[in-house]
Amino acid sequence: NKFKEGLAKTRNQFTSKVNDLVAKYRKVDEDFFEELEEILLQADVGFETVDELMEALRFEVQRKNIKDTAGIQSVISEKLVEIYEAGDENITELQLENEGLSVVLFVGVNGVGKTTTIGKLAHRLKGEGKKVMLAAGDTFRAGAIDQLQVWGDRVGVEVIKQAEGSDPAAVMYDAIRAAKTRNADVLICDTAGRLQNKVNLMNELEKIHRVISREIPNAPHEVLLALDATTGQNALVQAQTFKEATNVTGIVLTKLDGTAKGGIVLAIRTKLHIPVKFVGLGEQMDDLQPFDAEKYVYGLFA
Numbered sequence: 001n002k003f004k005e006g007l008a009k010t011r012n013q014f015t016s017k018v019n020d021l022v023a024k025y026r027k028v029d030e031d032f033f034e035e036l037e038e039i040l041l042q043a044d045v046g047f048e049t050v051d052e053l054m055e056a057l058r059f060e061v062q063r064k065n066i067k068d069t070a071g072i073q074s075v076i077s078e079k080l081v082e083i084y085e086a087g088d089e090n091i092t093e094l095q096l097e098n099e100g101l102s103v104v105l106f107v108g109v110n111g112v113g114k115t116t117t118i119g120k121l122a123h124r125l126k127g128e129g130k131k132v133m134l135a136a137g138d139t140f141r142a143g144a145i146d147q148l149q150v151w152g153d154r155v156g157v158e159v160i161k162q163a164e165g166s167d168p169a170a171v172m173y174d175a176i177r178a179a180k181t182r183n184a185d186v187l188i189c190d191t192a193g194r195l196q197n198k199v200n201l202m203n204e205l206e207k208i209h210r211v212i213s214r215e216i217p218n219a220p221h222e223v224l225l226a227l228d229a230t231t232g233q234n235a236l237v238q239a240q241t242f243k244e245a246t247n248v249t250g251i252v253l254t255k256l257d258g259t260a261k262g263g264i265v266l267a268i269r270t271k272l273h274i275p276v277k278f279v280g281l282g283e284q285m286d287d288l289q290p291f292d293a294e295k296y297v298y299g300l301f302a
């Protein structure tokens with residue numbers, strides 16, 4: 001169970017604190033609720049989700065006349081899943097064409113794990129029998145093109161690239177042409193991760209969008225934002241900027257295995273209303289998992 005393994009850090013802190021609390025209080029009362037709230041906030045679940053959860057818990061405790069804390073964990077899990085799934089942002093599957101070329105554009109700040117995620121996703125889609133190609137659209141960061149090529153070689157998919165410093169929109173144009181010629185199913189495009197001022201970011205992404213949609217009207221089919229779970233609230237700030245700059249259709253939350261604050265998944269859902277489509281649970285090729293609220297929450301309490 002990848003989720004269970006990947007969430008070990010969060011589970012060790014968050015769940016053991018909840019378990020300690022349950023043992024300490026025995027009775028469900030206001031003090032218990034208050035301390036639980038504190039633990040949830042420390043796990044980066046976020047104020048909004050915590051408020052929502054506490055309200056749901058209080059209601060449930062009253063309705064079922066729950067007096068003592070034994071077994072309250074399962075009520076918490078149930079409510080967390082309900083809260084997550086109540087949103088309209090639960091389309092976790094990639095929305096790709098059944099026939100013809102689909103384009104997936106990746107955006108995100110340098111260092112969050114964008115290149116690694118592109119490699120992992122290429123591997124996953126290839127495993128589903130799709131012909132995948134990569135476009136090296138980060139022509140700005142030194143080494144970005146080589147790094148993508150390394151992943152291309154590892155996974156066994158072709159990388160379309162130009163020289164460092166060339167126009168990313170021109171790379172996209174080339175890549176789409178090449179992908180069409182080779183009858184590829186999915187073209188995954190990297191982009192530069194500079195978070196300069198928002199206007200520049202917006203202009204650059206707009207230009208890329210324009211070139212892509214001129215070649216394929218429905219493309220890009222997905223714009224996936226890579227966020228580093230270990231950066232906590234900072235990830236939310238990045239997400240807000242990208243959301244304002246372009247139409248982000250999904251989030252890939254990387255390095256969830258590297259943080260004890262895995263509650264950030266829930267904060268993203270409440271704050272941004274963008275579905276988390278995948279989570280990164282390690283550095284290896286098959287450490288990318290489709291996000292599943294139930295597996296995630298039960299992974300925490302397992």
Ligand code: GDP
Nearest residue numbers: 110111112113114115116254255280281282283
């Ligand atoms: P980029 O600059 O956004 O393209 O970031 P990279 O793909 O180069 O990743 C930066 C570092 O994060 C690398 O050392 C990756 O191995 C690591 N990394 C990426 N995703 C994950 C993940 O899900 N879990 C862990 N533990 N490390 C990851």
